[in-house]
Amino acid sequence: MTSGRGLAGRAAAGLLTALLAGCGSSAAVSPAPGPAAVPAPGPSAAAAPAVAVPASLAFTGTTLDGKTFDAATLAGKPTILWFWAPWCATCASEAMSIADLQEQYAGRLNILGIAGLGTTRDMHEFVADLEVGTVPHLDDAPGRLWKKFGITQQSTYVILDPAGRIVTTGYLDDLQLTTEVKSLVA
Numbered sequence: 001m002t003s004g005r006g007l008a009g010r011a012a013a014g015l016l017t018a019l020l021a022g023c024g025s026s027a028a029v030s031p032a033p034g035p036a037a038v039p040a041p042g043p044s045a046a047a048a049p050a051v052a053v054p055a056s057l058a059f060t061g062t063t064l065d066g067k068t069f070d071a072a073t074l075a076g077k078p079t080i081l082w083f084w085a086p087w088c089a090t091c092a093s094e095a096m097s098i099a100d101l102q103e104q105y106a107g108r109l110n111i112l113g114i115a116g117l118g119t120t121r122d123m124h125e126f127v128a129d130l131e132v133g134t135v136p137h138l139d140d141a142p143g144r145l146w147k148k149f150g151i152t153q154q155s156t157y158v159i160l161d162p163a164g165r166i167v168t169t170g171y172l173d174d175l176q177l178t179t180e181v182k183s184l185v186a
Helices: 004-023 089-104 120-129 144-148 174-184
Strands: 060-062 067-069 079-084 110-115 138-139 157-162 166-170
Touching: 004 060, 060 120, 060 138, 089 110, 089 120, 089 174, 110 120, 157 174, 166 174
Parallel strands: 079 110, 110 138
Antiparallel strands: 060 067, 079 157, 157 166
């Protein structure tokens, strides 16, 4: 006489054997997507939809530390492009304002320093001495980005609205710069 458990166990084993035998067939079977096939929602899942990259931010450069920087990462927020030279006294006087704006508007405003007209060593010293290392800086010694934006002298700001439209280009004193930023940052 067979116990109920023995019969159920043999039936389960038979079913498992039949299923495993089906795995060796030549018919293609697509597995049903399960929870593992769908990425788990993370912080980026709640983020805003992807932002179109405007032509003004369609460029790359090299940071002072030699890393590639893609300006497309700046899309969707107001952005200050600060064109400076390491020997420029005006640029040095603006450094504190840039650092203050970076701190005050973190997460709501992009600031990108674009250094030119000097050596990489001098650019590093400028950033360290004037304590603007929290702002990313590109080494544009060849002047490629200066040319793209029509920059002919330092210190020049190019300010972009969240859509990437240029709203201001030129020299701005600290008060003018702060006023421009306040008008763009919500």
